[in-house]
Amino acid sequence: MLRLLKMLAAAKRARLIAHTSEQGEKGAIGENLLAVLIFLIPLLGQIVLSIDILREKLSIGERFLWLPAVWLFPVLGPLLYLLLGQRLSRYLARRPRRSLLPPAAL
Numbered sequence: 001m002l003r004l005l006k007m008l009a010a011a012k013r014a015r016l017i018a019h020t021s022e023q024g025e026k027g028a029i030g031e032n033l034l035a036v037l038i039f040l041i042p043l044l045g046q047i048v049l050s051i052d053i054l055r056e057k058l059s060i061g062e063r064f065l066w067l068p069a070v071w072l073f074p075v076l077g078p079l080l081y082l083l084l085g086q087r088l089s090r091y092l093a094r095r096p097r098r099s100l101l102p103p104a105a106l
Contacts, residue, residue, distance in 0.1 A: 042074045049078050053085070 053066045066085050069077040 042078075045078055046070055046074065049081060053081070056086075058085075 049070050050067060053063055053070065058066070062085075066077075066081050070081055071077065073080075
């Protein structure tokens, strides 16, 4: 009977050791996946915003302002462009243009 109890205790310890080693491997995979996601999500966002900046009807000066801002400041640059750059360019595009010449007399 004592021998059976010792065998059960040893088996239980072996299962616990195997379980903790499996968790350790899953933890390492999870950490690597998290690191890849933390790196890739901003990178994909920067690529998409760069394409968007190049496709927008912005002046060359505005493009050269926003592109380095998006790439040099990985979180703040894209956020500022999404909040300020797009709204401002779309507002200016919708605004009716006034002619400098007076209307022609009929």
